[in-house]
Amino acid sequence: MIVEIPRWTNAKIEIATGEAFNPLKQDVKKGKVRFVRNCFPYKGYIWNYGALPQTWEDPTTVHADTKARGDNDPIDVCEIGEGIGYCGQVKQVKVLGVMALLDEGETDWKLIAIDTRDPLAEKLNDINDVEKHLPGLIDATRHWFKVYKMPDGKPANQFAFNGQCKNKAYAQHVIEETHDAWKRLILGKIPAKADTHDISVANAAVDGSPYKVNGGTKSAQSEKGVVVEQEPKVEGKDDKWYYIRASL
Template sequence: MNIYMSPPIEIVTTKNYAEKQASVPPLNERILSSLTHRSVAAHPWHDLEIGPEAPVIFNCVVEIGKGSKVKYELDKTTGLIKVDRILYSSVVYPHNYGFIPRTLCEDNDPIDVLVIMQVVEIGKGSKVKYELDKTTGLIKVDRILYSSVVYPHNYGFIPRTLCEDNDPIDVLVIMQEPVIPGCFLRAKAIGLMPMIDQGEKDDKIIAVCADDPEYRHYNDIKELPPHRLAEIRRFFEDYKKNENKEVAVNDFLPATAAYEAVQHSMDLYADYVMETLRR
């Protein structure tokens, strides 16, 4: 016959209860202890390497995917992609759009890049504007585009770059497929789209995905079909109109201008960000 013994009943006294409570750290201390052992997520702007072949071929963070009507952005504090807004006009991003890591422009943002395929904030075809949250490093929804347009291509930023607006440089990446926000990819700069957003410089790097067999052979923006450039221009001219915001797009510049912009934002990042981190 099997005999099952119940565990002894512990008699709780005021003394041993106090001893047990003393051995258990306060809740806030337990939380802090846990946090000190938690791995920290990489920040797409600062921690992602730009790549050994920069400024010709570089990693870039996609904020907005091709075909998206959502304007996503990198949140500088968290490192996450956040939704900035939904485009107000009936346009979408013609190619993937984002920024080049470890670059810095005069607007204190990383240099923008349009990839025809970096960290991606907004996927192609999206009407949701995502942005990187700089505090948490997560991708957040900034807004839904106000216009009936979607991002024509994947859109994001280039890590470890900095522009004058204190953001990494934006990049629009042209490629065959939309990608999920927050991913990173290899992009090749083929041109620069000078843009003024509400009176402030907000240039975009136009790039292609370096690992997309359909687009990786492009080396300069002049090789793209004229209609492709027209749809990119039209998207950026229209996507904020229903927000009563003015955007001016100037003539596209060649790949050499993009290289210079990326290199400049890399230098700004090194000068302003890295020096601050060393202090």
């Protein structure tokens, strides 16, 4: 996985899928960089949060189980080990299970995984082991995803499978599906810049991809020239706890 947001932090860093070579950037909404609120009793993100490379939640197809289209992003990963990661860190993880958030009507998979070097990694082999050794974490994860947008005036998030966390075998199947979707995209079998997605598919290392750029990022930048972006505004630091009336 690629760590986008280390545990206990609030800055909404994510892979900028619409930009060439998909850099990590802080998300901007309405001209302001985004921070996730502290929803009591949580402080920021409660795991190392990131994404699984070479996966794509395909918005052009409806998933047979969730009955919703993909959200046009890589699969998200909640890494539950004890170490606090850093932005851009590459972690080898053991996948344990998956939840299916329905974010504004789109399928948004949330893998549950643990760093293979974590002291608990040998004891955690499937989702039931998480409840055994880390009691309450799955419930807290479900609750966090349910309420984290509510302080900004949005409704509680919904889930497929009534919020159930599916097991490792199901999670592996989801990974295979989304990796196959990524391959179709990057190899040109799904048209780039179609009306249904805005993924930048420029790359420097995928053999067989019609979007492979010789020379990598510098060549792509020299072709396009230098683009100067307006600096987004930063809101004041938010240490407030938001008390949300939503049941577990």
